[in-house]
Amino acid sequence: MKNVALSILFAFLIPGIFYAQEFKNHHNLSNGVAIHGYDPVAYFEQGKALEGKKEFPVTLYGAVYHCSSAENRKLLLKYPEKYLPRYGGWCAFAMGDNGKKVDINPETFKISDGKLYLFYNRFPVNTMKSWNRNEMNLMRNADRNWKKLITSKNPDK
Incomplete structure (x- = not known):
């Protein structure tokens, strides 16, 4: 036992x-x-x-x-x-655009389909604006990039 x-x-x-x-x-x-x-x-x-x-x-x-x-x-x-935020709390736009981990401004966020997305926002760049212009494609890319990232053996990517 x-x-x-x-x-x-x-x-x-x-x-x-x-x-x-x-x-x-x-x-x-x-x-x-x-x-x-x-x-x-x-x-x-x-x-x-x-x-x-x-x-x-x-x-x-x-x-x-x-x-x-x-x-x-x-x-x-x-x-x-x-x-919990998507993409480990990294910038959703950066994850969708190039698969990179980019820090966020926690006050720049969007809830879409019941999920929390956070974005980089420091003068003069607000990546949520770019995300909103191409959300579906960026989201699809971000999902794919995030999956590759978390299944890779290199945590510093």
């Missing part, structure tokens, strides 16, 4: 450890914190970018997300895949 319990534990624990490492290798984190500390749930539930608070953390796949309220924390814990 003890061996069966250990086998079950390792069957779930080991893949989770590897996924957490892959997440950390490919996702936009600053000292382990995602989205520059912004609340991923707020984009959906409050309709705006809100800075998270350190007292409402959620750790998912090796990354820490700061939520702006206890309620948003509960939602993120219950439905993490619903609220």
Whole structure:
């Protein structure tokens, strides 16, 4: 019975450890914190970018997300895949345009088909404008590029 319990534990624990490492290798984190500390749930539930608070953390796949309220924390814990940003929190336009990891401005975002997309935005460049002009093609390319990136052996690409 003890061996069966250990086998079950390792069957779930080991893949989770590897996924957490892959997440950390490919996702936009600053000292382990995602989205520059912004609340991923707020984009959906409050309709705006809100800075998270350190007292409402959620750790998912090796990354820490700061939520702006206890309620948003509960939602993120219950439905993490619903609220996490696409492409590891990197600029959606850059991922679609050339498959590169480019940092974002967490206040420049779009929700499309229930998914959160984040964009680079520093004067004079706002990549969300370019994304909006060719969203379907860029999204298709970004999906393809992201899949290639996360399945490659080179996390620094």
